[in-house]
Amino acid sequence: MARASKPKPFEYAPAPESRAVVDLASSYGLFIDGEFVDGTGGALKSVNPATEEVLAEVAEASEADIDLAVKAARRAYTRVWSKMSGAERAKYLFRIARIVQERSRELAVLESLDNGKPIKESRDVDVPLVAAHFFYYAGWADKLEHAGFGPDPRPLGVAAQVIPWNFPLLMLAWKIAPALAAGNTVVLKPAETTPLTALLFAEICQQAELPPGVVNIVTGAGPTGAALVAHPGVDKVAFTGSTEVGKAISRAVAGTDKRLTLELGGKAANIVFDDAPVDQTVEGIVAGIFFNQGHVCCAGSRLLVQESVAEELVSRLKRRLGTLRLGDPLDKNTDIGAINSLEQLERIRHLAGVGDDEGAERWTADCDLPAKGYWFAPTVFTGVSQAHRIAREEIFGPVLSVLTFRTPSEAIEKANNTAYGLSAGIWTEKGSRILRMAGAMRAGVVWANTFNRFDPTSPFGGYKESGYGREGGRHGLAAYLDVH
Amino acid sequence: MTPSPASVVADPAGLADVTRSDAALRRFLHGLPGVDQVGADARAAALSTRSIKTTAKAFAIDLAVRMIDLTTLEGADTPGKVRSLCAKARRPDPHDASVPATAAVCVYNDLVGLAKAELGGSGVKVAAVSTAFPSGRASLAVKLADTRDAVTQGADEIDMVIDRGAFLSGRYLEVLEEIAAVKQVCSEGGADAHLKVILETGELATYDNVRRASWLAMMAGADFIKTSTGKISPAATLPVTLVMLEACRDWRDATGAMVGMKPAGGIRTTKDAMRYLVLVNETVGTDWLTPDWFRLGASSLLNDLLLQRQRMSTGRYSGPDYVTVD
Numbered sequence: 001m002a003r004a005s006k007p008k009p010f011e012y013a014p015a016p017e018s019r020a021v022v023d024l025a026s027s028y029g030l031f032i033d034g035e036f037v038d039g040t041g042g043a044l045k046s047v048n049p050a051t052e053e054v055l056a057e058v059a060e061a062s063e064a065d066i067d068l069a070v071k072a073a074r075r076a077y078t079r080v081w082s083k084m085s086g087a088e089r090a091k092y093l094f095r096i097a098r099i100v101q102e103r104s105r106e107l108a109v110l111e112s113l114d115n116g117k118p119i120k121e122s123r124d125v126d127v128p129l130v131a132a133h134f135f136y137y138a139g140w141a142d143k144l145e146h147a148g149f150g151p152d153p154r155p156l157g158v159a160a161q162v163i164p165w166n167f168p169l170l171m172l173a174w175k176i177a178p179a180l181a182a183g184n185t186v187v188l189k190p191a192e193t194t195p196l197t198a199l200l201f202a203e204i205c206q207q208a209e210l211p212p213g214v215v216n217i218v219t220g221a222g223p224t225g226a227a228l229v230a231h232p233g234v235d236k237v238a239f240t241g242s243t244e245v246g247k248a249i250s251r252a253v254a255g256t257d258k259r260l261t262l263e264l265g266g267k268a269a270n271i272v273f274d275d276a277p278v279d280q281t282v283e284g285i286v287a288g289i290f291f292n293q294g295h296v297c298c299a300g301s302r303l304l305v306q307e308s309v310a311e312e313l314v315s316r317l318k319r320r321l322g323t324l325r326l327g328d329p330l331d332k333n334t335d336i337g338a339i340n341s342l343e344q345l346e347r348i349r350h351l352a353g354v355g356d357d358e359g360a361e362r363w364t365a366d367c368d369l370p371a372k373g374y375w376f377a378p379t380v381f382t383g384v385s386q387a388h389r390i391a392r393e394e395i396f397g398p399v400l401s402v403l404t405f406r407t408p409s410e411a412i413e414k415a416n417n418t419a420y421g422l423s424a425g426i427w428t429e430k431g432s433r434i435l436r437m438a439g440a441m442r443a444g445v446v447w448a449n450t451f452n453r454f455d456p457t458s459p460f461g462g463y464k465e466s467g468y469g470r471e472g473g474r475h476g477l478a479a480y481l482d483v484h
Numbered sequence: 485m486t487p488s489p490a491s492v493v494a495d496p497a498g499l500a501d502v503t504r505s506d507a508a509l510r511r512f513l514h515g516l517p518g519v520d521q522v523g524a525d526a527r528a529a530a531l532s533t534r535s536i537k538t539t540a541k542a543f544a545i546d547l548a549v550r551m552i553d554l555t556t557l558e559g560a561d562t563p564g565k566v567r568s569l570c571a572k573a574r575r576p577d578p579h580d581a582s583v584p585a586t587a588a589v590c591v592y593n594d595l596v597g598l599a600k601a602e603l604g605g606s607g608v609k610v611a612a613v614s615t616a617f618p619s620g621r622a623s624l625a626v627k628l629a630d631t632r633d634a635v636t637q638g639a640d641e642i643d644m645v646i647d648r649g650a651f652l653s654g655r656y657l658e659v660l661e662e663i664a665a666v667k668q669v670c671s672e673g674g675a676d677a678h679l680k681v682i683l684e685t686g687e688l689a690t691y692d693n694v695r696r697a698s699w700l701a702m703m704a705g706a707d708f709i710k711t712s713t714g715k716i717s718p719a720a721t722l723p724v725t726l727v728m729l730e731a732c733r734d735w736r737d738a739t740g741a742m743v744g745m746k747p748a749g750g751i752r753t754t755k756d757a758m759r760y761l762v763l764v765n766e767t768v769g770t771d772w773l774t775p776d777w778f779r780l781g782a783s784s785l786l787n788d789l790l791l792q793r794q795r796m797s798t799g800r801y802s803g804p805d806y807v808t809v810d
Binding site: 009012014015278279280284450 | 537538541543766
């Protein structure tokens with residue numbers, strides 16, 4: 001048959017999600033005792049990292065503001081929330097979950113604007129998981145006596161919660177949903193660069209008619225967070241973020257009777273055996289390190305691949321990375337969005353430079369980077385060894401380090417040879433090998449033939465410098481109850 | 485990942501080695517990389533969220549029309565029905581000459597001569613379903629005679645079914661040899677009919693089987709691999725098509741040769757068709773984005789594409805009375 005026509009490329013037209021669904025104010029105050037109030041501190045600007053456009057000004061909570069928020073939370077705890085039956089608390093949580101679903105488009109667009117993540121992720125991953133978390137913990141609120149913590153587990157009191165910028169609304173849900181279900185009240189500080197969805201969540205609390213003071217949102221930078229965790233009126237501190245800040249918080253609460261849970265950094269091994277399902281493995285590697293621009297504490301940033309198949313796997317991976325679409329986070333076809341801040345971009349650039357200096361071989365996907373905003377193309381380093389900094393330090397960006405191993409034992413040794421221990425991935429068609437490897441991983445979450453999958457029923461947390469305490473599932477309740 | 489079967493096939497001597505015995509062929513096919521079903525389903529689902537709008541949609545609609553094998557495979561098919569289908573294939577929209585013709589019409593053997601006469605020099609191919617379609621339950625002699633009949637009547641393309649019974653009972657060599665024999669008939673007497681090999685993936689059940697059958701068909705000389713007869717549910721699905729496209733891609737890596745792909749059955753809407761095109765685009769790439777290498781086996785799909793095309797040019801939805809019932 002004559003080959004009639006030369007194929008033309010299939011170019012996807014821009015398919016931007018509308019911004020009109022989001023009603024942005026030019027400035028935002030603090031959410032204390034059920035009301036938005038002006039802070040007494042300075043102000044911060046929240047920037048769209050894809051365009052460098054200033055989205056809004058937000059208040060920087062001062063120590064005095066923090067004090068008001070903690071006192072409001074205490075009042076709400078003593079007078080209302082701790083006295084309320086679990087079934088009643090559940091109603092509020094169910095209501096919040098439903099409002100999150102109803103306003104999901106608005107939340108997703110705002111998250112992508114403020115964070116830079118692709119709309120397909122905020123729409124299909126972040127926001128649905130937020131709703132799922134509230135639904136899940138709403139279900140626990142009237143069943144705490146059946147959760148395995150004794151007949152009448154008591155809440156702790158006021159929880160101070162400090163969350164990161166990579167999953168702003170999802171980390172809020174991971175913190176607030178179990179705390180409220182268990183009967184605590186909270187003061188939450190969102191990250192300095194991504195406060196806007198937390199403030200929209202404050203509106204949702206108003207809409208749900210949550211009693212004033214049960215949830216308080218105080219925006220600000222590092223000093224605001226430090227003041228919050230140090231406040232003597234706080235019974236519990238929960239932090240997700242860098243190991244460095246986690247250590248500082250740990251020092252700050254040492255010697256007090258505050259409970260502490262920390263979810264910190266990671267340098268997860270994603271381990272590929274020679275019998276792995278190759279096409280799905282490639283997808284899993286992509287999901288492991290390029291999901292959310294690699295701004296994921298449990299990212300599969302260290303690819304440990306069996307030497308006999310390394311070359312073939314890496315070449316397939318590179319071909320796949322060539323199809324990733326980087327650009328406007330609001331475009332529904334974007335796979336890779338913007339790096340969240342200039343500061344983070346510089347850190348990624350620096351560590352990638354270290355990789356070059358150490359002699360690893362850098363490969364970068366061929367894609368045009370927009371002129372404005374903060375961008376970093378998907379990057380793979382091959383020829384990485386355990387001694388390289390890019391195999392040890394968390395880059396928190398779209399940068400994969402590829403190492404090889406020869407035997408399962410070597411894979412286990414190398415995977416565990418890290419200061420972190422948040423997650424790991426195993427790719428093999430052999431079930432018995434999955435079980436052996438999973439048992440040997442010193443990591444809180446082990447995925448088999450998948451990666452970066454989350455579910456509210458599953459506990460999540462780290463070993464070693466990845467922190468302590470568990471979030472999610474029944475285990476997540478323990479962090480907010482007076483139990484051990 | 486394998487003891488690289490690919491490199492074995494790339495070497496003609498190696499291929500002979502692989503097809504030397506049932507045991508050797510089984511070792512080879514079972515040495516192909518496994519397919520994780522959850523992962524394959526997830527990848528297909530993720531690609532189906534691509535948003536194809538405006539110019540991209542217009543491009544996709546016309547491409548999809550050009551890729552259609554407009555199909556009627558009913559016991560009740562008559563000369564009148566096939567004439568009307570051929571007219572539709574040549575000129576899908578009587579009011580709009582800018583709509584391209586479809587790739588082919590696909591009919592049973594006895595109507596091939598009629599379809600050839602109707603389509604004349606239009607460039608629209610005639611495909612015949614062969615080898616005791618759809619079940620494939622006949623002797624090899626009957627299957628070859630069936631194919632020869634279609635080829636002599638002038639069929640441009642033969643859509644054959646594999647012997648699923650032989651495949652599922654592990655007689656891979658028998659399947660391979662049967663395909664190769666049919667392929668030979670396609671070029672008898674100076675004919676050059678293209679061979680599409682239907683795997684009937686709904687009966688193969690697992691993606692591992694789909695990948696093995698794809699390789700088997702390509703090793704036997706298939707010009708196209710095709711999902712389904714349309715008579716078994718499920719027919720074409722996105723994940724099955726994904727797995728088969730990956731096999732086409734790996735085959736080219738191994739041998740340098742391209743093999744075409746045809747999902748068939750259950751593709752009814754413009755949205756469905758666009759999802760298949762996205763799958764092609766992001767799995768095997770632009771080289772396959774032509775009727776020469778990708779077909780859609782469908783019947784009702786064409787009218788939905790025409791309605792969407794009218795909507796794009798007029799800005800309004802018309803209705804089922806503005807496309808022809810054939």
